C-alpha cells in the first residue's frame with residue numbers, strides 16, 4: 001500500500017501515451033498518482049479522494065480543462081488545490097486566459113518533463129512542504145522532513161512514524177483545526193479502517209514526545225472539533 005503522507009497527484013489527460021509518461025515520472029518522484037482521461041472523471045475522482053495537486057490538460061473531450069479548473073476553483077473545498085494547466089496553445093492571450101480561470105501554473109506543450117516536475121515540486125512546496133523534504137518550524141520545534149528528525153530547542157525528540165506524520169500535518173498548517181476523520185485520512189490513509197479513538201492515542205503519544213522536559217504542550221484540543229497546533 002502507498003504511504004498515505006505521500007502527496008496525491010491527479011493527472012487529467014486524454015492522450016493515453018502522454019498520461020502514462022506523466023504518471024510514470026510522477027511516481028518516480030515518489031508521489032501517488034491518480035489518472036483521469038476526461039473532465040467528468042477528474043471531477044468524480046476529486047470527490048473520492050482529494051488530490052494535493054492536479055496536472056490538467058486544457059484540451060479534453062466534453063468538459064474542457066478550463067471548465068474543470070473553473071469549477072474546482074470556485075468551490076471552497078477544492079479552491080486550495082494547486083492546478084498546473086497543460087496546453088498546446090502558446091499565445092499570450094491563452095496563457096492569460098488559463099491563469100484567469102485560477103490555474104496556479106501553466107505549461108505549454110511540448111514541455112520538458114524535468115521542468116514540469118520542478119513546477120510540481122514548487123506547487124507542493126507551497127501546500128505540502130513536508131512532502132518535498134522541507135524543514136518546518138513552529139516556535140522552538142523544528143521538523144526536518146529530509147532526515148525525518150524533530151528537534152525542540154537543542155534537544156532531539158523521539159517520535160514514532162505515526163507521531164512524525166501527525167506533527168508534519170500539524171506543522172504544515174499551524175492553527176488549523178483538524179477533525180479526527182481528517183487526521184485519519186491524512187495520516188493513516190483512507191483505505192484502512194482505523195477507529196477515531198486511535199487518533200487520540202497517538203495525539204497523547206505525540207504530546208508526550210514533544211514535551212520530554214515538561215515544556216509547554218503545543219497541541220490544542222478543540223472541544224467537539226478536533227486538534228490543532230498552536
Ligand code: CA
Pocket residue numbers: 013014015057058059060
Ligand atoms: Ca488533450
